[in-house]
């Protein structure tokens with residue numbers, strides 16, 4: 355998910371597929387902090403996620419305009435990773451290992467029309483060792499990477515398939531409403 359969602363988003367806004375794929379391993383890079391037994395801290399903190407990418411962007415702007423797309427991709431992938439981990443990240447490491455979290459519960463019912471409700475809970479909690487189980491294995495990574503490559507190659511076909519799926523869902527919803 356860490357790779358697939360941001361890559362799909364970037365391809366959808368029509369960025370150059372080669373650059374999008376080339377930088378996509380960055381979307382998974384933060385989880386390598388599990389190596390230090392400080393998963394969701396060392397590489398999930400504001401330093402690698404904001405400070406370094408922003409410095410790269412500033413440097414590109416001042417000195418290396420041709421690096422700009424790369425710098426923006428670095429920022430996007432690192433930030434997207436932490437957003438997808440929002441259930442708990444030690445964002446202020448090394449100052450504190452407290453984990454910041456945002457929990458959203460979406461409720462949905464069909465009584466008297468379609469009703470959505472959202473329940474938010476956020477704050478900090480003491481650092482919890484995330485089991486290294488959530489660390490994606492090399493095999494998992496290779497599979498996801500391969501899937502992304504296939505998607506890039508077949509993006510036109512994938513788009514058509516997605517659109518027909520959308521139409522099917524729309525038709526089903528219309529039927530449900532009647």
Ligand SMILES: [Zn+2]
Nearest residue numbers: 384385394439
């Ligand atoms: Zn992570």
